[in-house]
Amino acid sequence: MNFKDYYKVLGIEPEADDKAIKVAYKKLARQYHPDVSKHADAEERFKEIGEAYEVLHSAKERAQYDELRRHHLNRSRNQHSSANAQGNYQQSDPQTDQEFSDFINSIFGARHGGFEHGRQHRGSQTMRQKGQDIEIEFPLFLEETLVDSVKPVSFTLQQQDANGRVSDQPKSLKVKIPAGVANGERIRLKGQGGPGTTKADNGDLYLQIRFAPHPLFDVDGRNLSIVVPIAPWEAILGTKVKLPTLSGDIQLNIPANSQSGQRLRIKGKGLLNKKVQGDLFAVLKIVVPTSTDEANKTLWNELAEKSQFDPRANWSK
Amino acid sequence: MLQITVSEQDRWLSSEELCACSEIDSAMLYELVEHSIAIPIQGEVIEQWQFSVTSLVSVKKAARIKRDLLLDWAGIALILDLLDEREELEHEIHNLKQQLSRFKLPKTEE
Numbered sequence: 001m002n003f004k005d006y007y008k009v010l011g012i013e014p015e016a017d018d019k020a021i022k023v024a025y026k027k028l029a030r031q032y033h034p035d036v037s038k039h040a041d042a043e044e045r046f047k048e049i050g051e052a053y054e055v056l057h058s059a060k061e062r063a064q065y066d067e068l069r070r071h072h073l074n075r076s077r078n079q080h081s082s083a084n085a086q087g088n089y090q091q092s093d094p095q096t097d098q099e100f101s102d103f104i105n106s107i108f109g110a111r112h113g114g115f116e117h118g119r120q121h122r123g124s125q126t127m128r129q130k131g132q133d134i135e136i137e138f139p140l141f142l143e144e145t146l147v148d149s150v151k152p153v154s155f156t157l158q159q160q161d162a163n164g165r166v167s168d169q170p171k172s173l174k175v176k177i178p179a180g181v182a183n184g185e186r187i188r189l190k191g192q193g194g195p196g197t198t199k200a201d202n203g204d205l206y207l208q209i210r211f212a213p214h215p216l217f218d219v220d221g222r223n224l225s226i227v228v229p230i231a232p233w234e235a236i237l238g239t240k241v242k243l244p245t246l247s248g249d250i251q252l253n254i255p256a257n258s259q260s261g262q263r264l265r266i267k268g269k270g271l272l273n274k275k276v277q278g279d280l281f282a283v284l285k286i287v288v289p290t291s292t293d294e295a296n297k298t299l300w301n302e303l304a305e306k307s308q309f310d311p312r313a314n315w316s317k
Numbered sequence: 318m319l320q321i322t323v324s325e326q327d328r329w330l331s332s333e334e335l336c337a338c339s340e341i342d343s344a345m346l347y348e349l350v351e352h353s354i355a356i357p358i359q360g361e362v363i364e365q366w367q368f369s370v371t372s373l374v375s376v377k378k379a380a381r382i383k384r385d386l387l388l389d390w391a392g393i394a395l396i397l398d399l400l401d402e403r404e405e406l407e408h409e410i411h412n413l414k415q416q417l418s419r420f421k422l423p424k425t426e427e
Contacts, residue, residue, distance in 0.1 A: 022387075029386050035378050036400060050385065133338075150320065174320040186370035187327050204338070206370065218416055227419040261420075285420055 001101040003072050006052035006065065014066070018057065025053040054107065061107060068103055072096040131203035132158060132194030138187075138207040140177065142214050142224070143246050146272055150176045153207065157194045175207065180272040183211040183219060216244060222278030223270045225263070229287045230254060245269045245280055252282055260286040329358065330373055332366045339376045346376075352394040354379045 007014045010024040031037060032045040039045065056062050075096055136155050144151070154172045161167070173192065181187070186208050193203025217224045228241060238256035242249050245266070252264065263281045270278025292300065330338065335355065336346055343363060349355040350366075355376050357366035379393050388396070 026387060033382065033385055035382055036396060046385075152318070172318055174318050176320065176322040178323055184371075185328070186374060187323050188330070188370045188373070189321055189323070189327060192321070206374075213415075218412060218419075220412060225416065227416075283416075 001097060001104060003068075003096050003100045004048070004052075005069065006056055007069075009048050009052040010056070014069075021053065021056050025049060025057070029053075051104075051108075064103060068096070068099055071099070129197045130200050131196040133203040133206065134193045135186075135206040135208065137210045138175075138177075139210050139212050140181070141212050142217060142219070142271065144177075145179065145181055145211070146246055147179050148176055149179075150174055155205070159195060160197070173205075177209075180275060181209045182222075182273050183209060185209045217246070217280075219271065222273040222276065223281060224278065225281040225283055227285050228252070228254075228282045229285050230258070232286055232288060235259070235284065235286050243282060246271075254284065258284050260284060328370060329367045330370065332363050332368070335368050335373055335376060338373055339380060341376065341380060348390050349376055349379060352390045354390070354394050354397060 007016070010016075010021065010028065012020055012024045016024070028049045029046065032039060032042045032049060034043045034046055037046070054061075055065050134155055134157065136153065138151070138153060140149070140151070152172060152174050154170060156168045157171050158166050159169045171192075173189075175189070177187070186206050189205040189207065191202040192205035196202050211219055216226050218226075224246070226243070228243065230239065230241070234241075234254060235258045236256065238258070239254050241252050241254060243252040243266070247269070250266065250269070252266065254264070262284045264284070266280040266282060268277045269280035272278075289296075332343065332346060335341075336343060341349075346355065346363070350357065355368055355372045358369055360366040375397060379390075379397060382388060382393050382396060383390070386393075
């Protein structure tokens with residue numbers, strides 16, 4: 001593990017007092033906490049910030065660290081001057097790095113090698129420990145939410161052998177999901193996570209339901225919407241169209257003089273949620289042909305001459 | 318391959334289970350409920366309370382934020398509300414963009 005300058009990590013001077021350390025930590029922690037931050041490297045940065053604070057806010061550990069840092073700076077200075085003479089400057093120093101690794105391990109424990117988000121590991125592990133909880137996204141097609149559906153799920157568990165070696169073990173299950181689950185809903189499968197140590201309980205498996213994007217339907221809570229393209233004459237005269245729904249096609253009546261963007265409600269053709277079925281909204285979109293032949297142009301011209309319709313009548317004159 | 322049928326119990330947790338899974342005690346659970354960080358779906362008293370699994374995720378998140386950001390429960394409740402609001406707005410923007418794209422013209426070569 002390479003030596004880290006915790007004062008630089010927290011953006012403070014080495015002479016900073018306890019209050020300044022706490023203030024710097026709080027400010028950076030708010031910025032990089034993985035539960036609130038959108039920074040791409042939030043997890044890594046927060047780990048580093050947490051590690052720095054953990055070391056510097058304890059007088060004893062800070063004194064040990066300061067000693068290590070002094071050694072590191074002295075060696076770097078010496079290395080720098082000799083490297084300059086040889087024209088070969090190296091920044092890392094294996095001796096300090098090893099001492100730093102030993103120091104970090106003595107604080108956080110060798111297995112983890114540092115501060116982990118949401119959990120501070122100190123010293124040896126407890127003998128009896130619940131297995132690892134696993135959270136995975138579980139994609140479902142909209143059609144699959146209307147009925148009970150059986151789907152396979154595969155994930156990787158970390159298993160530790162008697163010698164403490166950790167290895168990845170693939171695990172597969174089939175899960176029967178009841179009809180009517182909601183997007184984002186979480187389901188807990190008790191005991192299906194990582195194995196516990198020394199007769200402790202297994203961890204749990206959490207499935208977070210994620211609806212797969214649909215080529216036709218958009219989801220809004222338990223309601224669905226679908227855009228229905230219609231020709232200008234269909235909008236004016238009204239028509240009947242074959243409308244796809246999640247449970248098969250239906251006939252939709254489009255009333256005369258319909259507008260683009262108008263929403264027509266089809267009751268009970270949305271998603272099932274808490275035993276109530278939502279609605280489907282057909283959103284009308286008037287489309288015109290991309291090219292018009294002479295015969296059609298004549299008809300449009302006739303309409304243009306005879307129609308009194310002014311689409312911009314509401315504009316102030 | 319093992320097949321598991323998801324039952325109603327896999328979607329809800331008792332107070333006892335919620336405390337065990339998030340490593341908190343009942344005193345802390347009372348505080349979380351008082352600040353609406355955990356909201357019982359049903360039940361009048363702690364022994365009868367039932368929570369959604371989503372509440373468990375909120376409780377775990379709240380416990381992490383409390384420990385790492387050194388904040389009080391009122392501050393954490395505010396953060397969680399704002400995070401939920403941000404998520405809802407992002408979701409709404411995503412939905413509106415998707416609906417808008419269905420109204421846009423397909424790209425044509427000029």
